[in-house]
Amino acid sequence: MHGTETIPVSRVRDGALDLLKWLALLSMVLDHLRYVGLNLDGLYVPGRLAFPWFCLAIAANLYRVKDAPATFQWRYLGWLLLFSVISEVPYRLFIDDADTLNVLPTLALGMLIARGWQQKTLFDRGLALIALILAAVFSSQLMFGLFGVLLPLAMLWVFRRPWYFSLLPGLVCLAANQWQVLLDNGNVVALSGLATCLIAPLAGLVLLRHARHVSPPAMRRWAYALYPLHFLLLLLVRKIIA
Template identity: 45%
Template sequence: MRSSGLDLVKWTAILTMVADHLRYLWPAADGLFIVGRLAYPLFCLAIAANVARAQSIQARYLGWMLAFAVLSEGPYRWLDPGTQTFSVIPTLALGLLVAWGVRNAQVWARLAGLVAALVGALYSQHLMYGLPGVLLPAGWLMARQLGGLTWLLPCLLAMAGNLTNSWLRGHLLAPVTLLTMAAALLAIPVGCLILRIERWRVPAVRRWGYLFYPVHLLVIKVLM
């Protein structure tokens, strides 16, 4: 059964992501960068919720993510030629594998999760949000399962993922850095609250959500 709360999490992630990317059209709208810091933790929450609900590992889920990681790379680099990282999807795909490794006791699932974490560590500088971003879906999963102090894990990972940005890391006390950290931290309780909303009926985010990512990048580039 579909979860209205989960679809609402996905819609919020999509809308905040688009708001962030609109800075390419309106560079002066610096505040959109702060809004955009909600997007990645919410996408990771969606992954964690799907992994927690699944009865078995869904190879098709990973397959779609890998396919659109390849399809998205061209539009992503066309929009931002100076980028030093891949698009966000490879980070999410590795995060999915790590979350599966945490969720499933099978040896091969644990091994796949370990390999994904190692890849995240080795290539952290080339991944958007780096190793913390790879670990964040598993952090969400563990916090929702164990509760208590484990809720510090997704909070810390969400903030650490943003500090892979060299400018933010070099200006830790700058207002934009402090606001970025606050937004990343706020994404955790906000995500929890949204996920619990089941009374609001919103359109389901199905496989078109994968296609939306490269298409919206192309649209923004064309409008620049």
């Protein structure tokens, strides 16, 4: 990672990308364990890795299939949208005071914007513009807001640039995570969360570069179901604990 390209994503099955997805899923579950009724506030810190790593996975997938037929990427978007709807009820059952939609609409809009920047056709640019307008208008209803929607684009933008450009998606990630609230809080967990937001993109890019020969189980379409299911499982855990 010394002045070279940040990521050598290949078009074959990428074990590092699957590993990134599994680690993002683990980080998300750890983050949500804070809501089962135990004193687990420290899990907020590793939980800050989940969203930027899911955004990085989306950007990496777009990069890998940028020359593939458009139907491939539309299927990808379709699965995101389908499980955005399926996941909303389990999400609200588990997060009692949720004031935003679940995270999948944010990722779907972010994918459209990143794809529009990548493909450069009038149709794709038009969809990206519509997604950007929706994200700006409904920012308060989207998890991680407008900056969260822009994070996949920021991730995609740094792929072929030196590693230190990862500071840009780090700042976008920080902006998406209510940095002012964290800074005002000032405790160890909040400040550690701030630092994690900043370094998460670089950590993900390092993983994609240096873990290319690992062979974790491939994350295929069935993995979308893990998002709503983990809410239901943690809800069950909370009821057992209570």
